[in-house]
Amino acid sequence: MAGTLVVCEHLAGKFSDITFEMLDLANSLGTGEINALTFGSMAENAGELGIANKVISASCSNDFNPETYSAATVAAIESTSPDLILIASTSMGYDLANPVAASLDLPLVAYCTGIQNNGEDFVCTSSLYGGKMNVSSKVSGPVVAMVLSGTHDADSGRREGAPSMSEIAAPATDGKIRFKRLIEPEPGDVDITQSEILIAVGRGIGSKDDIEVAEELAELLNADIACSRPLVDAGWMEKSRQVGKSGFKVKPKLYITLGISGAPEHIEGMKDSATIIAINSDENAPIFDVAHYGVVEDLFEVCEELIEELE
Amino acid sequence: MKIAVLLKWVPDLVEELEVDDDGTGLDTEDLKFKLNEFDDHALEEALLLAGDDDEVIALAMGGEGSEKMLFTALAKGATRAIRLTGSSTEGTTGLATAFSQVLEAESCDLILTGVQSVDDRDGQLGPFMASKMGLPCISVVSEVSLSGQTASVMKEYAGGMMAEFEVDLPAVLGIQAARETPRYAPVSKIRQMQQTSTLEEFSITDTGTGSGSTVSGFSQPEGGSGAKMISDIEELAELLNGLGVV
Numbered sequence A: 001m002a003g004t005l006v007v008c009e010h011l012a013g014k015f016s017d018i019t020f021e022m023l024d025l026a027n028s029l030g031t032g033e034i035n036a037l038t039f040g041s042m043a044e045n046a047g048e049l050g051i052a053n054k055v056i057s058a059s060c061s062n063d064f065n066p067e068t069y070s071a072a073t074v075a076a077i078e079s080t081s082p083d084l085i086l087i088a089s090t091s092m093g094y095d096l097a098n099p100v101a102a103s104l105d106l107p108l109v110a111y112c113t114g115i116q117n118n119g120e121d122f123v124c125t126s127s128l129y130g131g132k133m134n135v136s137s138k139v140s141g142p143v144v145a146m147v148l149s150g151t152h153d154a155d156s157g158r159r160e161g162a163p164s165m166s167e168i169a170a171p172a173t174d175g176k177i178r179f180k181r182l183i184e185p186e187p188g189d190v191d192i193t194q195s196e197i198l199i200a201v202g203r204g205i206g207s208k209d210d211i212e213v214a215e216e217l218a219e220l221l222n223a224d225i226a227c228s229r230p231l232v233d234a235g236w237m238e239k240s241r242q243v244g245k246s247g248f249k250v251k252p253k254l255y256i257t258l259g260i261s262g263a264p265e266h267i268e269g270m271k272d273s274a275t276i277i278a279i280n281s282d283e284n285a286p287i288f289d290v291a292h293y294g295v296v297e298d299l300f301e302v303c304e305e306l307i308e309e310l311e
Numbered sequence B: 001m002k003i004a005v006l007l008k009w010v011p012d013l014v015e016e017l018e019v020d021d022d023g024t025g026l027d028t029e030d031l032k033f034k035l036n037e038f039d040d041h042a043l044e045e046a047l048l049l050a051g052d053d054d055e056v057i058a059l060a061m062g063g064e065g066s067e068k069m070l071f072t073a074l075a076k077g078a079t080r081a082i083r084l085t086g087s088s089t090e091g092t093t094g095l096a097t098a099f100s101q102v103l104e105a106e107s108c109d110l111i112l113t114g115v116q117s118v119d120d121r122d123g124q125l126g127p128f129m130a131s132k133m134g135l136p137c138i139s140v141v142s143e144v145s146l147s148g149q150t151a152s153v154m155k156e157y158a159g160g161m162m163a164e165f166e167v168d169l170p171a172v173l174g175i176q177a178a179r180e181t182p183r184y185a186p187v188s189k190i191r192q193m194q195q196t197s198t199l200e201e202f203s204i205t206d207t208g209t210g211s212g213s214t215v216s217g218f219s220q221p222e223g224g225s226g227a228k229m230i231s232d233i234e235e236l237a238e239l240l241n242g243l244g245v246v
Ligand SMILES: Cc1cc2nc3c(=O)[nH]c(=O)nc-3n(C[C@H](O)[C@H](O)[C@H](O)COP(=O)(O)OP(=O)(O)OC[C@H]3O[C@@H](n4cnc5c(N)ncnc54)[C@H](O)[C@@H]3O)c2cc1C
Pocket: A091, A201, A202, A203, A204, A205, A227, A228, A229, A230, A242, A243, A244, A245, A246, A247, A248, A258, A259, A260, A261, A262, A263, A264, A265, A266, A269, A279, A280, A281, A282, A285, A297, A298, A299, A300, B115, B116, B140, B176
């Protein structure tokens, strides 16, 4: 086997956790040499990528640009001929893995939670249908696999070391996409990443007015209110309350969900909570796969009865 | 300006999903389908971006759901609706090949589609198709504004962080959220469209070479492997007590 290329994602000058998760995965596969591709000045932090045998540094801007980063990744694949190319299943990864696979005519497997190496081919497991189905794909390398955040151990992928270094020039592009600026989120009234107890409200709540019942419960439990993405899109809650892939990663002592299905994009933001209690009327909701305790019932009934009981 | 919106029919996750007899697909017998929710946002954004002289063209693969999706798009304000016929497709790679044929014939300035769908095992349609067509693409977009032949877009990262990009048109955008909640089309209006308008048809000739991978298994995650189920309120209150939160 010709080894693995891990395409390292970074944001604001730091490697993202998913980078170390992918290194952990690459390490567990035993597919030979592990090369890590970094962009811009991130190669200065190569010492954190100790699992990699070699770090290939693409000379380009530190700011992600789909065109330049894809061109650099294609160049790195052409020069190292890996069997497996790991790219994060993230916002940046979407605009990197797809163009790379499309332009090199490589198979692409998205939303991977695990990969097995059978010697001859790979079996990639994807979490599809909002986390309700695990789908395995058999594919022979070279293959591009997009790895979901929160599926591997970032801590064991973070290893100090001194991988050998090389550089590649990012090939010229058409310049049809221009990066302008990064925008930091506006701080909200509450920093949910610091809350000890969170009550997270999902689309099952039905309407903005009904969030009140969650607030009442939150008051009794001394909790803060968090939410899933659709409530922010609907304008019912502030972005600063959103947990998940495009929101915040939280690790409270207690996380209670009301009417949240447990899509992978939500789960990656809350699965490390010490205790998770899920309330959902659908017994097959994937949230019950990560919850420690579950209540299969109408959330309004549970809230009302619980409020009564607690009072 | 010509804006195309790609629409996809996907299983409604509110339904119970079951594995088919082969163990390599969904049992679609009693399954309910609906428009991919992110495509609904893409359509909304297209309708918001379009001025009086602009065209919004809704596109969908023929087959189940295509009439409903396309007439609904017309009822919401799309100018034209095209149904792709002639062959069925498989996966993102197949859809990308099919859509790119009609898009090349239509030469649109802007192509919008949902950032992802619940069954796109072999990649996300927007960026995959864009690359095959040689067009620039940004996905996970939640704000778009147009000025001449460039679009200014906001791409969402983690933790509420966003990046602003400028993109030369023609371009493809994978829409995460429209700036407004997708509008609702009353059933009466959709019926009226079915009676007064027709769907255009475009026959596809090539459905691509496949994803390069084979589905070897389909299974439900081991439900509630860890979750202890609680059925009465006193038990729940006791649990909270035990955790020291009340
Ligand atoms: C790039 C990208 C990034 C994303 N980032 C995020 C993110 O950061 N955070 C996030 O949350 N999502 C994110 N999403 C969206 C994600 O895919 C899901 O769409 C979202 O998490 C679903 O939210 P939900 O669980 O509240 O709604 P749904 O999936 O609609 O679930 C509602 C649940 O409520 C239950 N329910 C309904 N009525 C009741 C009732 N009366 N009592 C009890 N239960 C009830 C239903 O059974 C259902 O399970 C992202 C998506 C993409 C594509």
